[in-house]
Amino acid sequence: MxxxxxxxxxxxxxxxxxFVPHTQDDEASMLNAIGVADIETLFDxxxxxxxxxxxxxVPAGISEMAMLRLMAERSAADSSGISFIGAGAYEHHIPSVxxxxxxxxxxxxxxxxYQAEASQGTLQLIYEYQTMMSRLTGMEVANASVYDGxxxxxxxxxxxxxxxxxxxxxxxxxxxxxxxxxxxxxxxxVTNQQIEIDTVDWSEEYGTLSSSLWREREDQDYAALVVSxxxxxxxxxxxxxxxxxxxxxxxxxxxxxxPMALGILRAPAEWGQAGADIVVGEGQPFGIPVAxxxxxxxxxxxxxxxxxxxxxxxxxxxLDQDGREGFTLTLQAREQHIRRGKATSNICTNQGxxxxxxxxxxxxxxxxxxASVATECHNGMLALIDKCRVRLDIHxxxxxxxxxxxxxxxxxxxxxxxxxxxxxxxxxxxxxGEFDARLANCMLTNxxxxxxxxxxxxxxxxxxxxxxxxxx
Amino acid sequence: MLIxxxxxxxxxxxxxxxxxxxxxxxxxxxxxxSSPAGLPEVSELQVVxxxxxxxxxxxxxxxxxxPLGSCTMKYNPRGAHRAASQPGFLNRHPLAPEAQxxxxxACLWELQxxxxxxxxxxAVSLTPMAGAQGEFAGVAMIRAYHQRNGxxxxxxxxxxxxxxxxxxxxxxxxxxxxxxxxVTREGxxxxxxxxxxxxPQTAGLMMTNPSTCGVFExxxxxxxxxxxxxxxxxxxxxxxxxxILGQVKPGxxxxxVLHMNLHKTFATPHGGGGPGSGPVGVGQRLIDFxxxxxxxxxxxxxxxxxxxxxxxxxxxxxxxxMGNAGILLRAYAYARLLGRDGMYRxxxxxxxxxxxxxxQLEKKGFTLAYPDxxxxxxxxxxxxxxxxxxxxxxxxxxxxxxxxxxxAPTTYFPLLIPECLLIEPTETECREEIDRFIExxxxxxxxxxxxxxxxxxxxxxMPVKRLDDVKAARDLDLALIDPRPAP
Numbered sequence: 001m002x003x004x005x006x007x008x009x010x011x012x013x014x015x016x017x018x019f020v021p022h023t024q025d026d027e028a029s030m031l032n033a034i035g036v037a038d039i040e041t042l043f044d045x046x047x048x049x050x051x052x053x054x055x056x057x058v059p060a061g062i063s064e065m066a067m068l069r070l071m072a073e074r075s076a077a078d079s080s081g082i083s084f085i086g087a088g089a090y091e092h093h094i095p096s097v098x099x100x101x102x103x104x105x106x107x108x109x110x111x112x113x114y115q116a117e118a119s120q121g122t123l124q125l126i127y128e129y130q131t132m133m134s135r136l137t138g139m140e141v142a143n144a145s146v147y148d149g150x151x152x153x154x155x156x157x158x159x160x161x162x163x164x165x166x167x168x169x170x171x172x173x174x175x176x177x178x179x180x181x182x183x184x185x186x187x188x189x190v191t192n193q194q195i196e197i198d199t200v201d202w203s204e205e206y207g208t209l210s211s212s213l214w215r216e217r218e219d220q221d222y223a224a225l226v227v228s229x230x231x232x233x234x235x236x237x238x239x240x241x242x243x244x245x246x247x248x249x250x251x252x253x254x255x256x257x258x259p260m261a262l263g264i265l266r267a268p269a270e271w272g273q274a275g276a277d278i279v280v281g282e283g284q285p286f287g288i289p290v291a292x293x294x295x296x297x298x299x300x301x302x303x304x305x306x307x308x309x310x311x312x313x314x315x316x317x318x319l320d321q322d323g324r325e326g327f328t329l330t331l332q333a334r335e336q337h338i339r340r341g342k343a344t345s346n347i348c349t350n351q352g353x354x355x356x357x358x359x360x361x362x363x364x365x366x367x368x369x370x371a372s373v374a375t376e377c378h379n380g381m382l383a384l385i386d387k388c389r390v391r392l393d394i395h396x397x398x399x400x401x402x403x404x405x406x407x408x409x410x411x412x413x414x415x416x417x418x419x420x421x422x423x424x425x426x427x428x429x430x431x432x433g434e435f436d437a438r439l440a441n442c443m444l445t446n447x448x449x450x451x452x453x454x455x456x457x458x459x460x461x462x463x464x465x466x467x468x469x470x471x472x
Numbered sequence: 473m474l475i476x477x478x479x480x481x482x483x484x485x486x487x488x489x490x491x492x493x494x495x496x497x498x499x500x501x502x503x504x505x506s507s508p509a510g511l512p513e514v515s516e517l518q519v520v521x522x523x524x525x526x527x528x529x530x531x532x533x534x535x536x537x538x539p540l541g542s543c544t545m546k547y548n549p550r551g552a553h554r555a556a557s558q559p560g561f562l563n564r565h566p567l568a569p570e571a572q573x574x575x576x577x578a579c580l581w582e583l584q585x586x587x588x589x590x591x592x593x594x595a596v597s598l599t600p601m602a603g604a605q606g607e608f609a610g611v612a613m614i615r616a617y618h619q620r621n622g623x624x625x626x627x628x629x630x631x632x633x634x635x636x637x638x639x640x641x642x643x644x645x646x647x648x649x650x651x652x653x654x655v656t657r658e659g660x661x662x663x664x665x666x667x668x669x670x671x672p673q674t675a676g677l678m679m680t681n682p683s684t685c686g687v688f689e690x691x692x693x694x695x696x697x698x699x700x701x702x703x704x705x706x707x708x709x710x711x712x713x714x715x716i717l718g719q720v721k722p723g724x725x726x727x728x729v730l731h732m733n734l735h736k737t738f739a740t741p742h743g744g745g746g747p748g749s750g751p752v753g754v755g756q757r758l759i760d761f762x763x764x765x766x767x768x769x770x771x772x773x774x775x776x777x778x779x780x781x782x783x784x785x786x787x788x789x790x791x792x793x794m795g796n797a798g799i800l801l802r803a804y805a806y807a808r809l810l811g812r813d814g815m816y817r818x819x820x821x822x823x824x825x826x827x828x829x830x831x832q833l834e835k836k837g838f839t840l841a842y843p844d845x846x847x848x849x850x851x852x853x854x855x856x857x858x859x860x861x862x863x864x865x866x867x868x869x870x871x872x873x874x875x876x877x878x879x880a881p882t883t884y885f886p887l888l889i890p891e892c893l894l895i896e897p898t899e900t901e902c903r904e905e906i907d908r909f910i911e912x913x914x915x916x917x918x919x920x921x922x923x924x925x926x927x928x929x930x931x932x933x934m935p936v937k938r939l940d941d942v943k944a945a946r947d948l949d950l951a952l953i954d955p956r957p958a959p
Binding site for chain 2: 017018019020021022026027029030031033034035036039042043044045046047050051052054055056057058059060061062063064067068070071072073074075076077078079080083085087088089091093095097100101102103104105106107108109110111112113115116117118119120121122124125126127128130131132134135136138140141142144145147148149150151179181182184185187188189192193194236240262263264265266267270282289290291292293294295296304307313314315316317318319320321322324325326327328330331333335336337338339340341342343345346347348349350351352353354355356359360362363364365366367368369370371372373375376378379382401418419422427430449
């Protein structure tokens with residue numbers, strides 16, 4: 001029986017070779033040109049005892065049709081009702097143009113634009129992206145992306161330690177109300193360089209950093225202060241005061257900002273007297289599906305004074321030999337392929353295709369569109385808070401303004417309530433008990449412009465049923 | 473023209489957003505945006521036309537042969553792209569409950585298993601988001617391993633001087649000192665120099681095999697022995713995995729930890745710079761340190777996330793969620809399409825194409841950097857002689873190739889070969905395309921002999937001629953500065 005399968009497989013080796021275009025004649029003539037009898041001979045420098053047998057842990061190949069059927073079944077298994085989970089990944093409407101154009105082969109299958117003359121499309125697009133992100137944040141410069149919001153923050157911490165001329169400290173002070181996974185990612189990445197991260201706890205009443213807590217850290221010599229806007233609970237910290245305090249303490253201010261919020265909220269360059277020094281965050285809200293967490297795009301902005309400490313690729317506008325305008329990678333002396341061990345980061349591959357999508361998204365929306373979407377998200381959130389208050393006597397855990405996400409306080413464990421909501425095909429939010437045991441009865445719920453009035457009512461109904469189901 | 477140049481006040485793609493709304497009155501004034509950012513105001517058609525036209529100013533695999541050494545620019549099946557774009561995958565929130573994630577998790581778990589087999593490693597974590605992040609995870613695991621053994625004196629990572637720039641950059645990012653090990657004229661690591669370099673300070677050695685010289689490191693077992701005897705671990709940079717897929721496994725060569733570039737070997741197009749995906753594989757000694765999350769399987773089968781509770785010595789998280797999840801789905805779909813026999817063929821035909829190309833170029837009069845070695849999936853030619861005698865450099869050849877409709881090979885890497893081109897055809901190119909490239913190279917060589925200025929002044933057919941990089945770095949213009957709209 002085994003022999004039969006092997007014989008079939010052997011026949012298939014020559015008659016069925018997906019994505020390998022060689023005919024038997026091609027192979028024979030190429031081997032002849034090389035002067036060897038068979039392909040096997042080309043591997044004769046590999047010690048024979050190292051040659052592997054067949055890959056028995058990999059199944060036999062299947063057709064595209066069969067593969068797509070399998071993937072459709074698996075994907076359908078994961079399609080579940082309606083989601084109100086945000087916590088760092090937000091479902092917004094994605095205009096059809098975005099991926100129609102971004103998926104063009106000339107964007108999709110191009111390499112990193114090292115050969116500038118043959119990559120003007122990608123290079124100009126990134127320059128436009130850099131312009132949009134710097135205008136949105138008010139900063140002077142943006143890079144061409146890093147992996148995601150969490151890794152962008154880690155890079156910002158490393159950059160902050162390098163860029164702070166007033167302090168040699170290798171300690172970072174970080175708001176305790178940033179995304180917990182961001183904090184974990186940063187610890188993984190920066191601690192190898194003997195950089196320490198301290199956190200400031202959030203206020204029990206507001207969920208924001210209270211001045212009494214942050215002032216305890218006065219005169220302790222940190223390289224930078226990290227604040228999140230909105231914070232992980234969806235609330236708005238007093239970023240102006242925090243920025244001024246950080247600068248007064250000779251710290252740089254690193255802002256982690258949901259860029260969608262900047263459609264209506266204050267640009268980080270305008271926080272306090274002098275503005276933020278480094279602005280990073282998750283670009284996913286700009287035309288990128290939530291898609292299990294990636295690929296997304298980490299954005300990074302700063303001012304020109306410290307641009308040489310920025311990691312990642314940066315595009316500059318220049319002239320060609322005939323004086324025509326063109327675009328090219330610049331300041332490459334920061335990067336690993338030139339500076340090796342002295343580079344600002346080891347990053348090479350970034351999130352280019354997602355930058356393409358985000359740039360198209362921002363072009364379509366413009367200022368008015370972004371303000372409109374951000375306002376709709378905010379208003380939808382307020383409407384849901386109101387419905388929960390009126391119909392269920394359920395209230396936000398913290399007082400103070402929110403953008404498009406809120407921590408609801410429940411009369412039972414959030415994990416149980418969320419499970420009972422999921423049974424009704426409503427994913428009600430993120431269990432804040434996973435973030436902090438003090439919030440085991442809280443869920444973090446997000447509303448975007450994609451949620452209709454009827455969706456909000458469905459949320460309230462599902463929550464009502466769930467509360468009954470858990471005995472409340 | 474920039475997209476901003478198409479902008480007209482009051483225009484907009486208004487099907488994409490609602491009518492103007494009053495700013496929310498509950499938000500305190502100090503939190504409100506003070507003035508519009510200055511994004512373009514353009515119609516939907518203007519957006520489509522602008523970006524479509526920009527795309528036409530790019531080379532791409534879909535339009536050109538891209539023999540870019542070390543980058544594995546092969547055809548990435550559209551089926552894999554479509555598979556990952558199923559609505560259930562695109563709409564799945566990364567924090568969705570496990571019960572609503574079994575389809576996704578099943579794909580990831582199976583991919584972990586396939587990659588274990590392909591690499592000969594004991595366990596795999598899929599979470600690193602690109603090769604460089606995979607390298608970071610791998611070296612961080614080496615660091616954690618020595619630390620847990622109380623072996624604090626291991627402060628150095630050894631790296632062959634021909635290595636990718638990410639290797640030393642990664643070692644430094646992980647807090648190590650870098651010591652370079654020379655490579656012999658044959659392209660192998662200088663084993664005597666390696667013996668002299670190892671010691672109680674050695675944390676590990678990072679290398680690629682096939683190496684960046686486009687040859688297989690023949691004494692890999694001996695190298696592994698030297699490093700292991702000194703108490704160090706061996707890191708495999710998987711950038712060149714396409715060369716040996718199905719032929720030889722890094723785990724069998726003695727490597728303790730590796731990363732794979734799924735965007736090179738497993739079907740993700742490069743997207744003008746990314747995204748990639750850089751899963752790590754480990755041998756027995758490093759299993760306890762894998763980055764989280766990892767996918768586990770329980771009876772049923774039921775798949776679930778393994779986090780720091782399950783892997784207590786993990787180096788930790790590397791991203792907000794699960795790395796570049798969509799790329800992992802593409803890799804899974806590609807693995808299913810190829811199957812074990814398809815994977816076996818990848819390494820073989822990539823190697824056939826490279827060896828054919830190397831010999832044909834040699835017949836045209838080009839100088840191979842390692843003429844006595846087998847090419848692997850890539851090879852190097854050196855244009856030092858042409859540069860000396862004709863004044864035409866490797867860069868000139870690269871630029872002139874663009875006029876002939878070919879993307880240039882990798883230039884000036886590895887640094888130790890003067891005036892070099894690193895050429896990688898991949899298995900998906902047919903013989904005719906390779907022959908056309910060889911003809912073009914021959915024609916350029918002829919031009920270099922008869923009219924060197926023609927080659928030095930190239931390219932002529934691109935949207936721009938050679939750009940002033942010095943001006944770009946000196947007069948930094950990194951964003952369009954315009955009068956912003958008034959508040």
